Amino acid sequence: MTRVRRIPPGKTIGILGGGQLGRMLAISARQLGYRIGVFTSEVNSPGAQLADEVIVAPYEDLSAVHRFAQRVDVVTFEFENVPASAAKIAQERVPVWPDPTLLFVAQNRIREKSEVQRAGFLVTPFAPIRSVADLEPALKRVGPKAVLKTATAGYDGRGQGIVSSLEAAEEMYAELGYGECILEAFVPFERELSVVVARGQTGELVDYGVFENAHVDHVLDCSVSPPRIEPRVEEQARLLARTVAERLELVGVLCVELFLSPSGEVLFNELAPRPHNSGHLTIEAYSASQFEQQLRAVCGQALGSVHRRAPAAAMVNLMGELWTYDLDGAIVREPDWQSMLKHRACHLHLYGKRTPRLGRKMGHITTLAETPELALQKALAARSALLAAA
Ligand SMILES: Nc1ncnc2c1ncn2[C@@H]1O[C@H](COP(=O)(O)OP(=O)(O)O)[C@@H](O)[C@H]1O
Ligand SMILES: [Mg+2]
Numbered sequence: 001m002t003r004v005r006r007i008p009p010g011k012t013i014g015i016l017g018g019g020q021l022g023r024m025l026a027i028s029a030r031q032l033g034y035r036i037g038v039f040t041s042e043v044n045s046p047g048a049q050l051a052d053e054v055i056v057a058p059y060e061d062l063s064a065v066h067r068f069a070q071r072v073d074v075v076t077f078e079f080e081n082v083p084a085s086a087a088k089i090a091q092e093r094v095p096v097w098p099d100p101t102l103l104f105v106a107q108n109r110i111r112e113k114s115e116v117q118r119a120g121f122l123v124t125p126f127a128p129i130r131s132v133a134d135l136e137p138a139l140k141r142v143g144p145k146a147v148l149k150t151a152t153a154g155y156d157g158r159g160q161g162i163v164s165s166l167e168a169a170e171e172m173y174a175e176l177g178y179g180e181c182i183l184e185a186f187v188p189f190e191r192e193l194s195v196v197v198a199r200g201q202t203g204e205l206v207d208y209g210v211f212e213n214a215h216v217d218h219v220l221d222c223s224v225s226p227p228r229i230e231p232r233v234e235e236q237a238r239l240l241a242r243t244v245a246e247r248l249e250l251v252g253v254l255c256v257e258l259f260l261s262p263s264g265e266v267l268f269n270e271l272a273p274r275p276h277n278s279g280h281l282t283i284e285a286y287s288a289s290q291f292e293q294q295l296r297a298v299c300g301q302a303l304g305s306v307h308r309r310a311p312a313a314a315m316v317n318l319m320g321e322l323w324t325y326d327l328d329g330a331i332v333r334e335p336d337w338q339s340m341l342k343h344r345a346c347h348l349h350l351y352g353k354r355t356p357r358l359g360r361k362m363g364h365i366t367t368l369a370e371t372p373e374l375a376l377q378k379a380l381a382a383r384s385a386l387l388a389a390a
Contacts, residue, residue, distance in 0.1 A: 004201045004202060004300040005074070005095045005201065005300050006299065006300035006301070007034075007073050007074045007095075007298070007299040007300060008299075009032055009033035009034055010033060010034070010035070011034060011035065011073040011074070011299075012034065012035040012036065012037050012052065012053065012071065012072045012073050013025075013029050013034050013035070013036055013037070013072065013073070013074055013076065013295065013298070013299070014037040014038075014039065014068060014069065014071070014072030014073075014074065014075040014076070014090070014094070015036065015037065015038050015039070015047060015051075015075075015076060015077065015078055016039050016059070016075060016076070016077035016078070016079065016082045016086065016087070016090075017038075017039075017040060017047065017077050017078040017079030017082070018038050018039075018040025018041075018042050018045025018046065018047035018048045018054075018078075019045065019046055019047060019078060019079060019351075020046045020047075020351040020353075020361065020363075021047075021078035021079070021274060021275050021291075022038060022040075022045075022046070022047030022078035022079070023046040023047045023049065023050055023351055023352065024275070024280070024283070024289075024291045024349075025047070025076075025078055025275065025291045025294060025295065026038070026047055026050040026051060027050060027291070028289060028291040028292045028295055029295050030050065031292075032292070032295060034295065034299070035052045035053075036050060036051045036052050036053070037051060037052065037053035037054070037055075037068060037071055037072040038050075038051040038053070038054050038055075039054075039055045039057070039059075039064070039065065039068045040054070040055075040056055041056065041057065041058050041059060042056070043056055044354060046351040046352045046353060047078065049352050053071050053072070055067065055068045055071075059082045059083055059086045060083060060085075060086070062085060062086065062089050065086045065089045065090055066089050066090075066092075066093070068090070069089065069090040069092070069093040069094050070093060072094060073094060074094055074095050074096075074097065074298050074299065075087075075090040075091075075094055075095070075096045075097075076096070076097050076098075076252060076294060076298045077103075077273075077274060078274055078275070079274070080103060080106050080107055080272060080273050080274060081107060081152070081153050081155075082103070084100050084103060084104055084107075087100035087103055088100055095298070097201075097251040097252050097297065097298040098248075098250055098251055098252045098254070098273050099249065099251065101248075102248045102249070102250060102273050103273060105248060106254075106271055106272065106273040107152055107153075108151050108152050108180075109126075109149060109150075109151050109152070109154075109182045109270060110126070110128045110151050110180070110182050112270060112271050113126055113182070113268065113270075115244075115247070115248070116240070116244060116256075116268045116271075119240075119243050119244060119247055120243075121240045121243070121266075121268055122265055122266065122267050122268065123267060123268040123269075124184045124185055124187055124259065124267050124268065124269055125141070125142045125184065125185040126142060126182050126183065126184045126185070127141055127142055127182070127183045128151070128180070128181075128182060129148070129173065129180070129181040129182060129183050130180055130181075131178075132170060132173060132178075134183075135166060135169045135170060135173060135183070136166055138183040139163075139166055139169055139183065142183055142184060142185040143164070143183075143185070144164055144165075145162065145163075145164050145185075145186040146162070146163055146164070146169070146183050146184060146185055146186055147160055147161070147162055147163070147183070147184045147185075147186055148160065148161055148163050148169055148172045148173060148176065148181055148182075148183050148184075149176075149181060149182050149184065150176050150177075150179060150180070150181055150182075151179070151180040151181055151182050152179075152180065156218070156219045156220075156359070156361070157215075157217060157218025157219050159176060160218065161175070161176075162186060163183075169183070187259045187261060187267060188261075188262060189259035189260055189261060189262070189267075190260045190261065190262050190264075191212055191213075191227070191228075191229065191259075191260045192212070192213040192214065192215060192257070192258070192259060192260075192269075193210050193211065193212055193213065193227060193229070193233075193237050193257075193258040193259075193260055193266070194210070194211045194213055194223075194255055194256060194257050194258065194276060194278040194279075195207055195208070195209070195210055195211070195237050195238055195240070195241035195255065195256050195258070196208050196211070196241075196253060196254070196255045196275070196276055196278070196279040196282065196290050197241045197242055197245045197250070197253070197254055197255075197256075198252070198253045198254075198290065198293035198294065198296075198297055198303055199245045199246070199250040199251060199252070199254075199297060200251065200296065200297045200300075200301070200302065200303050201251050201297065201300045203246075204302070204303050205242055205245060205246065206293070206303050206306045207238055207241060207242060207306070208225070208279065208282055208286060208290070208306055209225060209226060209227075209234065209238065210225075210226070210227045210229065210233075210234050210237045210238065211223045211224065211225050211227065211278040211279070211281070212224050212225070212227035212228060212229070212372070213257075213278050217359075219317075219319070219359065219361075220277045220278060220317055221316065221317055222314060222315060222316040222317065222376060222379065222380075223277070223278040223280070223281060223314065223315045224281075224312065224313065224314045224315075224372040224375060224376050225281060225285060225312065225313050225314075225372065226312060226372060227372075228372060229260065230264075233260060233264065233266060236266045237256075237258055237266050240256060240258070240266065240268060241254070241255075241256045244256060244271060248273075250273070251297050251298065252273065252274070252294050252297045252298055253273075253274060253275050253276075253279075253290050253293055253294040253297065254271060254272065254273050254274075255271065255272045255274075255275070255276030255278065255279060256268060256269075256270075256271045257269040257270050257271070257272070257276075257278075274294070275290040275291055275294055276290070277317070277361070277364075278315075280315050280349070280364050280366065281313040281314065281315040281366050283347075283349075283366065284309065284310075284313065284347050284366045284368060285308060285309055285310055285313035285366070285368060286305075286306050286307065286308055286309060287304060287305040287306065287307040287309065288303070288304020288305055288306065289304075292304050309368065310368035310369065310370075311369070311370050311371065312368070312369050312370060312371050312372040312374065312375045313366060313367065313368050313369070313372075313375050314366070314367050314369070314372065314375035314376040314378070314379040315364050315365070315366045315379065316364060316365050316376075316379040316380060316382075316383050317361055317363075317364050318335070318350075318361075318362045318363040318364055318365065318383065318386070319358075319359065319360065319361060319362060320356040320357045320358050320359060320360040320362055321358055321359075322335040322356075322362070322383075322386050322387065323335060323356040323362075325358075331356065335386035335387070336385060336386050336387065336388045337386070339385040339386070339388040340365075340382050340383070340385040340386045342385070343378070343381060343382035343385060345367060345368070345378065346365050346366070346367050346378060346379065346382040347365065347366045347367070348363065348365055348382075349363050349364050349365070349366070350362065350363035351363050365379050365382050365383055366379065367379040367382070
């Protein structure tokens with residue numbers, strides 16, 4: 001059992017990464033009276049806007065990471081693709097949660113799928129790709145329709161593509177730079193699901209049940225809770241998430257992404273060792289959000305309650321597509337915030353990103369309702385209002 005390393009309010013929480021997850025973590029930390037330090041490679045990041053201390057440097061700059069660790073009392077991350085060496089340097093000075101060994105597993109699609117398979121769960125059929133010669137036998141095994149993904153560093157659908165022939169696979173492998181890849185069977189899933197779990201330093205474990213997710217162009221578009229699935233599927237998904245969190249000795253928050261296959265099987269897709277886009281609805285829909293749980297866990301405190309505040313909730317993402325651009329990419333029209341805000345029961349979150357771009361997550365809207373259908377309807381109506389005629 002890990003020795004609990006308690007960090008009381010008033011101390012400084014260091015976050016590696018400056019994106020919207022770090023921003024929402026910082027908002028939650030401020031509410032609990034913690035100070036915030038952000039280490040990011042990006043100037044003017046969403047997280048840094050809320051921080052007390054900011055270091056802008058590449059994650060590979062180990063002396064900058066060392067300086068950061070001297071200014072904070074604990075380090076956690078909102079972005080898992082930080083080099084293990086950076087996490088290790090920080091760990092020489094302060095506690096780092098989740099532990100870098102978990103990071104090591106979660107950073108690589110082959111490692112995480114192998115780990116979940118070893119834990120006795122079904123995963124999307126896959127084959128490692130380390131050279132062009134691996135493609136043909138792999139495609140025979142998992143194909144004919146498959147998804148080729150970089151083993152590391154992919155996110156929001158980047159670094160992957162669907163392939164249905166050897167030629168297409170070779171082309172995609174070249175496009176991905178011939179690095180380590182994974183070829184997965186294309187799953188004609190019934191639904192996409194996710195489970196966010198939080199685990200404290202004493203082993204205390206909570207989850208929010210299952211979220212049902214829909215993606216557009218491989219990027220999350222909306223999430224609802226509770227999901228419209230059989231109790232058996234829900235139990236299986238939660239068991240998978242909780243088992244993985246325990247096996248990996250998680251301290252913090254972890255999300256597993258799953259496919260529900262047409263034959264009713266729960267297949268593991270990937271894991272994220274941090275708060276997750278599908279868990280944003282926990283801010284309004286549960287007593288303690290996924291962000292508050294991460295803080296409580298990394299600070300060695302008791303976890304918060306996962307009591308549901310409404311029968312159902314929905315979250316829709318706001319992408320850069322909601323802005324209108326001219327041919328040079330300059331913004332010619334902002335979303336219609338005024339119309340959207342007339343949807344009084346909707347909760348608007350914007351991440352403070354200065355430059356909208358196609359494919360960029362700019363914010364989200366959450367709604368609570370009596371049923372998942374109603375919640376989703378309300379959230380979608382509020383989002384449509386953003387495109388109301390000027
Ligand atoms: N093997 C697959 N079969 C069918 N759809 C897939 C598969 N892999 C990924 N996708 C689609 O692409 C989305 C993003 O892929 P994912 O592996 O989760 O990568 P990312 O790290 O970009 O989130 C998934 O949520 C799903 O909609
Ligand atoms: Mg994903």
